[in-house]
């Protein structure tokens with residue numbers, strides 16, 4: 001029988017991410033890797049749903065020449081993965097570090113970073129690859145600087161970058177990545193070839209999610225993939241993260257992630273199937289019964305009772321912790337798909353949604369915002385009655 005000390009040693013090792021053999025010696029567990037990293041495309045041809053961009057880049061790869069580039073589009077559509085895959089194919093693993101500088105959102109984005117870190121790397125002379133290396137990788141005579149989330153750079157920093165880009169363009173190419181291309185100053189954008197990344201369509205997203213589920217041995221209830229796609233709104237990173245969290249929650253991944261740690265024994269009787277409900281819970285989706293209750297309360301009644309009915313449902317929603325952003329997303333879909341509401345009224349309703357959304361972004365109170373939204377929509381519907 002295992003002694004108290006054996007058990008304590010096993011628990012402590014498990015908490016540190018290590019597994020423990022039955023004999024009690026800690027053995028190193030394989031590093032748990034988020035699936036978004038594990039399944040990040042390794043080559044350009046692994047990138048799905050961005051065919052035009054991938055084709056153009058594959059041609060530049062053959063010519064081993066690159067322009068400065070600007071990748072833009074919604075989150076989780078493959079921008080960072082694409083440039084990293086391209087760089088790997090260009091430089092190979094041994095030269096990646098010497099030839100590629102990646103700065104992401106967690107790095108300082110002011111002018112000082114452009115003057116120091118970016119400029120220093122940009123002007124650094126190229127080191128040569130080992131003999132024979134170019135037989136395996138093109139390793140062209142320039143470096144790449146990847147600036148992820150370039151739209152969060154200050155205007156001054158962007159202006160300073162313009163000069164650096166020009167001065168060192170012979171030995172350094174830039175790849176700017178952003179969600180909002182309009183936030184990149186014109187003189188910078190005009191120096192780059194632009195590549196637009198589209199939200200992943202349902203077919204491609206489904207294929208990728210099913211592939212990952214199969215490789216991880218995760219069973220999905222019918223409709224669960226649809227729920228993942230619906231809740232992630234074209235953002236594959238979000239969908240994969242939801243899938244991993246759901247799989248972990250139902251105990252479907254202990255074997256592959258923890259290499260048989262004790263936790264598995266605790267969950268051995270659990271039903272290891274990812275259901276629609278679990279996906280929706282993880283994504284913070286409000287139950288349709290709650291949205292329907294709000295919709296019902298918004299139906300025209302005598303003025304005082306409408307206010308009371310709406311206020312009661314909204315109070316319940318706030319008490320249950322539903323975010324105003326999620327209420328807006330779901331209620332909007334319901335209102336816009338309601339065939340009994342004429343288009344003209346839908347125009348007015350859309351305006352109300354956008355105003356309330358803007359106010360929330362500016363930091364307005366969530367409770368008051370939902371209340372205001374529901375009351376104003378109710379007034380618009382009342383005119384139709």
Ligand SMILES: Nc1ncnc2c1ncn2[C@@H]1O[C@H](COP(=O)(O)OP(=O)(O)OP(=O)(O)O)[C@@H](O)[C@H]1O
Nearest residue numbers: 036039040047048075076077078079080081236237
């Ligand atoms: N087109 C794609 N093909 C294959 N996998 C993808 C694609 N888009 C996203 N993914 C998956 O989502 C993860 C995140 O993708 P990536 O970081 O490239 O997105 P991004 O567009 O750069 O997002 P952000 O704008 O938020 O930085 C990847 O690790 C990969 O698992």
